[in-house]
Amino acid sequence: MSAHSSAQPGLPVLPGALFGSRQGEITQVPSPLQRAVDVTFRRLCHAFAWFTILLVTFIVLRIAMSAAPAMREQGWGFLTGRVWDANAGQFGILAQIWGTLYTSILALILGTAFGVAAAVFLSEGFLGSTIFGLLKYFGVHLHPWWGRLPDQIERILKELIELLAAIPSVVYGLWGIFVVIPLIRPLCHALHEHAGWIPLFSTDLSGPGVLPAVIVLAIMIMPTVTAISRDALVSVPVKLRMAAYGLGATRWESIFAVILPTASRGIAGGIVLAFGRALGETMALAMLVGNSNQINLSLFSPANTLAALLANNFPEAGPREVGLLMYAALVLLGITLVVNIMGAFILQRAAKNAAE
Amino acid sequence: MAASVQPIEPNSRPVASPHDHDIVMHCDIRELFYGNFKAVRDTSIPIKKNSITAFIGPSGCGKSTVLRCLNRMNDLVRGFRFEGKVRFRGRDIYETGIDPVAVRRFIGMVFQQPNPFATSIFNNVAFGLRLNGYKGDKAAKVESALRGAALWDEVKDKLHKSGLSLSGGQQQRLCIARAIATEPEVLLMDEPCSALDPIATRKIEELMTDLRKKFTIAIVTHNLQQAQRVADYTGFLYVDTSMGGRTGYLVEFEQSRKLFEDPQHKHTKEYIRGEFS
Amino acid sequence: MAEPLSNPNLGIEDPFAGVDFSELEHSLRRPRTFMDFVLNGLVTLMTLSALVPLFSVVLMLLWRGGKRLGLALFTQLPPAPLETGGGFGNAIVGTVLMVLLAVLLSVPVGLMTAIYLAQAKQSKVAEVVRFAAKVLTGFPSILAGVFAYGAIVLTTGGFSALAGAVALSVLMLPTIVLTSEDALRMVPSRMKEASVGMGATSTQTVWMVLLPTAMPGILTGVMLAVARAAGETAPLIFTALFSNYWMWSHGEVQVLQPTASLAVLIYNFAGMPFKNQVELAWAAALVLVLFVLIANLIGQSLSNKQVQQG
Numbered sequence A: 001m002s003a004h005s006s007a008q009p010g011l012p013v014l015p016g017a018l019f020g021s022r023q024g025e026i027t028q029v030p031s032p033l034q035r036a037v038d039v040t041f042r043r044l045c046h047a048f049a050w051f052t053i054l055l056v057t058f059i060v061l062r063i064a065m066s067a068a069p070a071m072r073e074q075g076w077g078f079l080t081g082r083v084w085d086a087n088a089g090q091f092g093i094l095a096q097i098w099g100t101l102y103t104s105i106l107a108l109i110l111g112t113a114f115g116v117a118a119a120v121f122l123s124e125g126f127l128g129s130t131i132f133g134l135l136k137y138f139g140v141h142l143h144p145w146w147g148r149l150p151d152q153i154e155r156i157l158k159e160l161i162e163l164l165a166a167i168p169s170v171v172y173g174l175w176g177i178f179v180v181i182p183l184i185r186p187l188c189h190a191l192h193e194h195a196g197w198i199p200l201f202s203t204d205l206s207g208p209g210v211l212p213a214v215i216v217l218a219i220m221i222m223p224t225v226t227a228i229s230r231d232a233l234v235s236v237p238v239k240l241r242m243a244a245y246g247l248g249a250t251r252w253e254s255i256f257a258v259i260l261p262t263a264s265r266g267i268a269g270g271i272v273l274a275f276g277r278a279l280g281e282t283m284a285l286a287m288l289v290g291n292s293n294q295i296n297l298s299l300f301s302p303a304n305t306l307a308a309l310l311a312n313n314f315p316e317a318g319p320r321e322v323g324l325l326m327y328a329a330l331v332l333l334g335i336t337l338v339v340n341i342m343g344a345f346i347l348q349r350a351a352k353n354a355a356e
Numbered sequence B: 001m002a003a004s005v006q007p008i009e010p011n012s013r014p015v016a017s018p019h020d021h022d023i024v025m026h027c028d029i030r031e032l033f034y035g036n037f038k039a040v041r042d043t044s045i046p047i048k049k050n051s052i053t054a055f056i057g058p059s060g061c062g063k064s065t066v067l068r069c070l071n072r073m074n075d076l077v078r079g080f081r082f083e084g085k086v087r088f089r090g091r092d093i094y095e096t097g098i099d100p101v102a103v104r105r106f107i108g109m110v111f112q113q114p115n116p117f118a119t120s121i122f123n124n125v126a127f128g129l130r131l132n133g134y135k136g137d138k139a140a141k142v143e144s145a146l147r148g149a150a151l152w153d154e155v156k157d158k159l160h161k162s163g164l165s166l167s168g169g170q171q172q173r174l175c176i177a178r179a180i181a182t183e184p185e186v187l188l189m190d191e192p193c194s195a196l197d198p199i200a201t202r203k204i205e206e207l208m209t210d211l212r213k214k215f216t217i218a219i220v221t222h223n224l225q226q227a228q229r230v231a232d233y234t235g236f237l238y239v240d241t242s243m244g245g246r247t248g249y250l251v252e253f254e255q256s257r258k259l260f261e262d263p264q265h266k267h268t269k270e271y272i273r274g275e276f277s
Numbered sequence C: 001m002a003e004p005l006s007n008p009n010l011g012i013e014d015p016f017a018g019v020d021f022s023e024l025e026h027s028l029r030r031p032r033t034f035m036d037f038v039l040n041g042l043v044t045l046m047t048l049s050a051l052v053p054l055f056s057v058v059l060m061l062l063w064r065g066g067k068r069l070g071l072a073l074f075t076q077l078p079p080a081p082l083e084t085g086g087g088f089g090n091a092i093v094g095t096v097l098m099v100l101l102a103v104l105l106s107v108p109v110g111l112m113t114a115i116y117l118a119q120a121k122q123s124k125v126a127e128v129v130r131f132a133a134k135v136l137t138g139f140p141s142i143l144a145g146v147f148a149y150g151a152i153v154l155t156t157g158g159f160s161a162l163a164g165a166v167a168l169s170v171l172m173l174p175t176i177v178l179t180s181e182d183a184l185r186m187v188p189s190r191m192k193e194a195s196v197g198m199g200a201t202s203t204q205t206v207w208m209v210l211l212p213t214a215m216p217g218i219l220t221g222v223m224l225a226v227a228r229a230a231g232e233t234a235p236l237i238f239t240a241l242f243s244n245y246w247m248w249s250h251g252e253v254q255v256l257q258p259t260a261s262l263a264v265l266i267y268n269f270a271g272m273p274f275k276n277q278v279e280l281a282w283a284a285a286l287v288l289v290l291f292v293l294i295a296n297l298i299g300q301s302l303s304n305k306q307v308q309q310g
Helices: A030-073 A094-123 A126-137 A148-166 A169-195 A208-232 A238-246 A249-263 A264-280 A283-288 A306-316 A319-355 B063-069 B100-108 B120-129 B138-148 B168-180 B196-212 B224-230 B258-262 B266-276 C031-066 C069-075 C090-122 C124-137 C141-156 C161-185 C191-195 C201-231 C262-270 C275-309
Strands: B023-034 B037-048 B052-056 B080-088 B107-110 B186-190 B216-220 B233-240 B247-257
Touching: A030 A319, A030 C090, A030 C141, A030 C161, A030 C201, A094 A148, A094 A208, A094 A264, A094 A306, A094 A319, A094 C031, A126 C031, A148 A208, A148 C031, A148 C275, A169 A208, A169 A283, A169 A319, A169 C031, A169 C201, A169 C262, A208 A264, A208 A283, A208 C031, A238 A249, A238 A306, A238 B266, A249 A264, A249 C031, A264 A319, A264 C141, A264 C262, A283 A306, A283 C090, A283 C262, A306 A319, A306 B138, A306 B233, A319 B052, A319 C124, A319 C141, B023 B063, B023 B216, B037 B052, B037 B063, B037 B216, B037 B233, B052 B063, B052 B224, B063 B186, B063 B247, B063 C141, B100 B107, B107 B168, B120 B138, B120 B168, B120 C201, B138 B168, B138 C191, B168 B186, B168 B196, B168 C191, B196 B216, B196 B224, B224 B258, B233 B266, B247 B258, B247 B266, C031 C275, C069 C090, C069 C275, C090 C124, C090 C262, C090 C275, C124 C161, C141 C161, C191 C201, C201 C262, C201 C275, C262 C275
Parallel strands: B037 B247, B052 B216, B052 B233, B107 B186, B186 B216
Antiparallel strands: B023 B037, B023 B080, B233 B247
């Protein structure tokens, strides 16, 4: 059997063309236009992918370059100065750094507690089993409509918690001013009266302050913690749960001994990302924290954060102040970048572990 | 090659004569690698006009790989390397300067899993026409392709419905209709019935013997009876594990009847007997 | 040892007589069971209390924002201090326009990047792009504003809708890239194979198979990004600033002038000591939340569509 070269005798094989397309045949070699479009489109996609990388680099460089003159002028003293006074020509952001970290850490503690609790509640079928028990009590657990209720309600609850993240931060700020502050003021006043010796309660709440800001911030970051933790908890293999239950562990013994440790990497990643979000959050803090450059442990004293400083001063900043604000922005960028990269890294390793 | 071929259905088509000018494609693989893994070696198979050529062999023998060589689908696999020639229309399709995209337009393919697009039945079939910038009457071509795939009567009232709404067997026939709508010269079928039930398989087999009148078909199958029922020629591939690898190679290529009734090679004999006993 | 049965008539030994069955009964007096009960209650309570803010926000919006809801809000301009009435028609126009402009800027870039990522899968560039996009998701929104201030406001010499839109598009980009890539990858690879096997160029495969099949998922990502951008305030405060006037003058839309937005209006009016302005802030918050929720709902329903299709 010899390999024959000409399938169609008499058919001219054009040197440049691939195959001689015959007249009236549907099948055609790709037209020059199709080829040109293909190459152009692929190059364009590649170019835009590079553009995304360059954009991130450009953003960082742009901010760094704008900050450079101020950095040269102020040096490290900018980071340790406690006063921001344009009239006195004194600029320092230690108070803002302190406020940023203090509010974020407190909000993280609060948001993590509730967020992880909600994640456990959603992933371990608490609600479903309770409702199922109720339905069984009324004898309708096999009913075609009622029987679906546990799943439906769990889904709705999950979506409601996700909805918390959808509300714009400025609306939370508004709500904080007109609902949270009036609501907690009597309680704060009482705490200050009776337990003022504790540093946390050493001043009185006069309106905006750390506590209302922390409460609202915690509400804003909770959905992040819940969503990521729930994903991590759900992906714990069923066989591990079964092993724990099979040994006679109660539900909570298996949660603490097996499920939470297995999901800990994912939960940790979620917490770190939520921390990054809290550090960068602007509006709720600008509206609730009081914008006063103080370093104070008290929950009721006003404070300031880096993001709020930028939000308040940029609109009316002169050229000199813009440089200083860019310096502050660069500090904020550095802090959030480190935290976010850490979070992404932890989550990536958690995902890799889960895959193995 | 033997001098005369007995067609399986004597009335359906003229006797295939083994003259060279009947060879549409000639696949000549010397060595084929995926990365460092040598998947196939020394396989030379001619594919004749208006015939069905089947590739059989134990799993892992590289029969699908050989088939995918014929329209350069392997190019999509990372680390694919190829040493040899696949001749089609007077050219080696692996020659530098040949566009694999163009190759695939002339050599259509039907896959193991039915894979219609998530769009209407009509658009599925018209897909290839659009690719090729067909200017004529698309509706007529779609109808004739669907008739050719024996699907027209079942779908003519719901051409706008999603291709995914059809049953498995119907989906596979839709994919065949999609492949033949552009009237490619060769149709490659990679285990087209393995995901289907016996009744759907039956229909596809009937369709293949019908399509042979217009097209040239190469098919991979793990079902020996199927090869016996539909194929004019059959190539048997076997796995060589001697070097510690799993490299497939062609053991025997013959007219189907001859291969199944009087296999020459030891491996072929064992394989065919093993399957039947 | 087994005691004789209490029923003397039978006279058979009970094999379970030595077992204290009360041990098996559910009782809260056992510490383990009790702990379980307490923790169940605690977690339930914490989860439900997490929803209190949501209901509180929604109720307040309906109660305080609903009072002013009317046509005037959409047709009138923001009032000056101590003025009565007024609305925020210009802020709605400004928000819609800036979000649309941001969509125009970010969707082509984001989608093409996603197409590249979905095709390139494991290449080094793809890894870096994905990492960049993830870093950008956690990027504080105010820094997008700082960037737009440096790149647009300082170079064009003034606050403008364009600067606001650029800031918003930086925030939308990563969402669009990551969700679109996911949607494109969810297209079954056998569909891609079918298209390639027919001799489609990779561009034809993208346009004729991948994009139509992944469209619901892509639109979900775009809607989520729109919902987020519409509510963003921080990047607008010092890029678009605010304006008390309509965006058009001399019959032209002024893209390079300071522009009002709902979010900044809420921020500005929330801190004012005037009842009228505070009421308008609540009404604007209601309108904004409705806008965001509708965008979210559209996105959700589209993503359900893709799930059904897959």
